Amino acid sequence: MPSNFADRLASACAQRGNPCLVGIDPHIELLPEEFAEVRDARRPRAERARRLGDFCCEVIDVVAGRVPAIKPQSAFFEVFGADGVAAWERVVRAARAADLLVIGDVKRGDIASTASAYATAFLEGTSSADRDTLCDAVTLNPFLGADSISPFVEVCARTGTGLFVLVRTSNKGSADFQRHGSPELSYVIAERVVSWGAPLTGESGWSSVGAVVGATHGSELRRFRECMPRSPFLLPGFGAQGANASDVAHAFVDAGSGRWGGALVNSSRGITFANREAAHRGKPWKDATRDALDAMIRDIRGALSSSR
Amino acid sequence: MPSNFADRLASACAQRGNPCLVGIDPHIELLPEEFAEVRDARRPRAERARRLGDFCCEVIDVVAGRVPAIKPQSAFFEVFGADGVAAWERVVRAARAADLLVIGDVKRGDIASTASAYATAFLEGTSSADRDTLCDAVTLNPFLGADSISPFVEVCARTGTGLFVLVRTSNKGSADFQRHGSPELSYVIAERVVSWGAPLTGESGWSSVGAVVGATHGSELRRFRECMPRSPFLLPGFGAQGANASDVAHAFVDAGSGRWGGALVNSSRGITFANREAAHRGKPWKDATRDALDAMIRDIRGALSSSR
Numbered sequence: 001m002p003s004n005f006a007d008r009l010a011s012a013c014a015q016r017g018n019p020c021l022v023g024i025d026p027h028i029e030l031l032p033e034e035f036a037e038v039r040d041a042r043r044p045r046a047e048r049a050r051r052l053g054d055f056c057c058e059v060i061d062v063v064a065g066r067v068p069a070i071k072p073q074s075a076f077f078e079v080f081g082a083d084g085v086a087a088w089e090r091v092v093r094a095a096r097a098a099d100l101l102v103i104g105d106v107k108r109g110d111i112a113s114t115a116s117a118y119a120t121a122f123l124e125g126t127s128s129a130d131r132d133t134l135c136d137a138v139t140l141n142p143f144l145g146a147d148s149i150s151p152f153v154e155v156c157a158r159t160g161t162g163l164f165v166l167v168r169t170s171n172k173g174s175a176d177f178q179r180h181g182s183p184e185l186s187y188v189i190a191e192r193v194v195s196w197g198a199p200l201t202g203e204s205g206w207s208s209v210g211a212v213v214g215a216t217h218g219s220e221l222r223r224f225r226e227c228m229p230r231s232p233f234l235l236p237g238f239g240a241q242g243a244n245a246s247d248v249a250h251a252f253v254d255a256g257s258g259r260w261g262g263a264l265v266n267s268s269r270g271i272t273f274a275n276r277e278a279a280h281r282g283k284p285w286k287d288a289t290r291d292a293l294d295a296m297i298r299d300i301r302g303a304l305s306s307s308r
Numbered sequence: 309m310p311s312n313f314a315d316r317l318a319s320a321c322a323q324r325g326n327p328c329l330v331g332i333d334p335h336i337e338l339l340p341e342e343f344a345e346v347r348d349a350r351r352p353r354a355e356r357a358r359r360l361g362d363f364c365c366e367v368i369d370v371v372a373g374r375v376p377a378i379k380p381q382s383a384f385f386e387v388f389g390a391d392g393v394a395a396w397e398r399v400v401r402a403a404r405a406a407d408l409l410v411i412g413d414v415k416r417g418d419i420a421s422t423a424s425a426y427a428t429a430f431l432e433g434t435s436s437a438d439r440d441t442l443c444d445a446v447t448l449n450p451f452l453g454a455d456s457i458s459p460f461v462e463v464c465a466r467t468g469t470g471l472f473v474l475v476r477t478s479n480k481g482s483a484d485f486q487r488h489g490s491p492e493l494s495y496v497i498a499e500r501v502v503s504w505g506a507p508l509t510g511e512s513g514w515s516s517v518g519a520v521v522g523a524t525h526g527s528e529l530r531r532f533r534e535c536m537p538r539s540p541f542l543l544p545g546f547g548a549q550g551a552n553a554s555d556v557a558h559a560f561v562d563a564g565s566g567r568w569g570g571a572l573v574n575s576s577r578g579i580t581f582a583n584r585e586a587a588h589r590g591k592p593w594k595d596a597t598r599d600a601l602d603a604m605i606r607d608i609r610g611a612l613s614s615s616r
Contacts, residue, residue: 078425081393086389117381180489181493
């Protein structure tokens, strides 16, 4: 396994033949009926968290072998405190055992000494016993500036892990501050993403410092790609948040021989809670999840081959 | 106990006669020798985390009754994963039992559905059994915009808790993005802090939505205070990061009768690791911590009375 995150990511995408990222956002209100215990406030927290973990591990069973990576969202585990974090660790371990890359959606950001502690928590561990519960990459919030990112970059260099820095998020409120100024703040951050990532460029030509750019900003993706030509993009907002396959195609780079690289398209609720959508109503939830993922893979492949 | 966070905070500051906030940042490398097990990677993680919690609980014993609040930093607990979060919960429980307000320094920030989950995790809980391990307030990163903050504001309104939104952080890198544009981004955020906080104004006249403004920006504190006249300020950067008592005085508002309100001055390493500083070298760590805190309280009181 190559030791550079960007190389591992490129290789996993090539091996699975698609750039789809399954977001694991276990909203307790949305879990299938089989997991109703999770919502039952009278049950012990440890039991509720364990069932939350059971659900996520079953999602992993469904998606393993089909996609290169998953993206668990920390908040939905943290609702159950220490028990929830134990479930997170179990889910990360299961994903790694299933040969899925794990991108921890933690969006941390803090001053340098604290940033170092977060990098230890998610990417490096405090002992070799932590290895199986670490992430391959995490999402980061850059609001605190360069000195809040560099401790992570150092850890990535030592451990072959990666980062996805928030550049433009997928939500409506992203315009409030991320578009402030001229040039807009997102473009100032994009420039920094390039410089932070340059020392972490792999043999694939991609950097291990990527960018989160909402797929909902279809028309701007091309411009972000021009600013950050070697940064992998993590594109949230596909599906439930409204972006479609042709929106995201602009983020990809033609790698020749019909292959495309440089981006991961995330769908969370659209996959894990597919049974709640009209197209899959009445199906057992795992069938709905499998069918929704197959449809997503088909859509993205279709959009990429037609944008050649 | 008043149900509005700002009122509880004002009352706690009046009762203790000072606005000092003790930051609990248990860097594993800096813990006193008595807690060397925390650094020993051969020991089980649960044991290391338990000793980390022991240290923090002893700090609480030293500072209880002297200051209105503590601010534990989540990252230093998260290094030990689920075991670390169990230690965090124990520390929060101990602080609340000791009648200290708890400001969780978590700096979360995410899209609305995820922000709701973080608000549940830290401020509301999923059942009544969580009550003793919840925070009175948390720090938030506003980079994702208004829709990332409003789920927290709703939870604060329901639960009488509070927020401190990052406006200008204390680190050097804060200039990178927070000063972008004209007006600088921090001032745009400051305006929003005022509007988010208006519905949460207490009987004290203060809002439960406060702002984090680095004490290291002494000359600008007055301007931030003009922009956010009713927002409590959390001022990091005192002591180890270089700000002194006269720097922070600009953030306070004269409440008459020799009383001052509207800000909390944080010191973390300068208090909890005071035994590492020249002024206290050779003292047992608890004596160093107690003496450093007494000196800080004296300094801040002195600066406030001379700035009258």
